[in-house]
Amino acid sequence: MSFKMPPITDTQNGDVRKVGFELEFTGLTLEQALEPLCSILGGQVEQRSAVEFGVRTDNLGTFNIELDWDFLKRKAKSAWQKDDGHELVDILHQAALPVVPLEIVSPPIPLDQLEPLNQLIPALRKAGAKGTEDSLIAAFGVHINPELPDLTAATINNYLKAFALLQWWLVDAHDVDPTRRLSPYIALYPEAYVKTLLNDNSADMDHLFESYLTHNPTRNRALDLLPLLAEIDADRVRQVVGDPKIKARPTFHYRLPDCRIEDAGWDLTKSWDLWCVVERLAADPQAIEILAMRFLKSERPLIGVDRKVWVKEISQWLNDQGWV
Structure with missing residues (x-):
């Protein structure tokens, strides 16, 4: 499957x-995962520690692959630099493999050069990679970090409103695994924030910061805005959220999709194409206004908006538009 293109494919700089x-994912050692990564994408392996590698490719940039446990990564890096403590790192590494995911992090890739990623997925699957459904306790997922067309308050607000209107529908459309639904890592925007957002027609960056950080002072959101806000004003973000994992970048951090790599036929387009529904709505301010009015009018005293009713309504609307 090819990756769908959003309505706006270029930045304001062209x-x-x-x-x-x-x-x-799990199911593979780092060395086993490196084999398909290198065979499909080519490139040169750079070892940084026992649990962190890079694969530098000529065309796409450097892919990072690691065991996603910060404590172990710190211990492994120290052992690598000092050439000491390798035995402890090896014990922790082996203990972590069944429950701690490997993570492949791609570089930022132009939208018109994504196809090699879909060659990588079946190669990892053939090697034995397992995703969300393989663990009852681990919430493995796919994170998407799309660059914005521009960093104006108006554009960011349009994306926030589009996602807020679609978030309940997206959980169902992605068929998010119950384990991940119950985890704190992909919490949806609280309804109080959604109502505040949809009632606000200003395009003021200060107000955007204040409102978002008041209602969402955490990385644990299905659509995490903190990296983007840190790109704009890192000091303001860190005054509210001191998490060292926040990395400034001009992108959203979309964390909702499962990793279904073990399923035949699954690839990254399944997750990306649903994100593109957000892209389409964000590019249509008139549609946002219409849907926002519908959402706010459907609120019931004390108990808010009926989630099932809204999902049914937004599903019908999306079908009528031919977007899904």
Whole structure:
């Protein structure tokens, strides 16, 4: 399957927009995962520690692959630099493999150069990679980091409103695994924030910061805006959220999709194409206004908007538009 293109494919500077992907899975050692990564994408392996590698490709940039456990990564890096402590790192590494995911992090890739990623998925699957459904306790997912067309408050607000209107529908459309639905890592925007957002017609960056950080002072959101806000004003973000994992970049951090790499026929287009529904709505301010009015009018005293009713309504609307 080919990756769908969003309505706006270029940045305000005329460059093709870029997107990065993060893929979490188990079933393979780092060395086993490196084999398909190198065979499909080519490139040179750079070992950084026992649990972190890079694969530098000529055309797409450097892919990072690691065991996604910060404590172990710190221990492994120290052992690698000091040439000491390797035995402890090896014990922790072996203990972590069944429950801690490997993570492949792609560089930002232009939208018109994404196809090699879909060659990588079946190669990893053939090697034995397992995703979300393989663990009852681990919430493995796919993270999508799409670059914005521009960093104006108006554009960011349009994306926020589009996602807020679609978030309940997206959970169903992605068929998010119950384990991940219950995890704190992909919490949806609270309804109080959604109502505040949809009632706000300003395009003021200060107000955007204040409103978002008041209602969402955490990385644990299905659509995490903190990397983007840190790109614009890192000090303001860190005054509210001191998490060192926040990395400034001109992208959203979309964390909702499962990793279904073990399923035949699954690839990254399944996750990306649903994100593109957000892209289409974000590019249509008139549609946002119409749907926002419908959402706000459907609120019931004390109990808010009926989720099932809204999902049914938004599903019908999307079908009527031919977007799904």
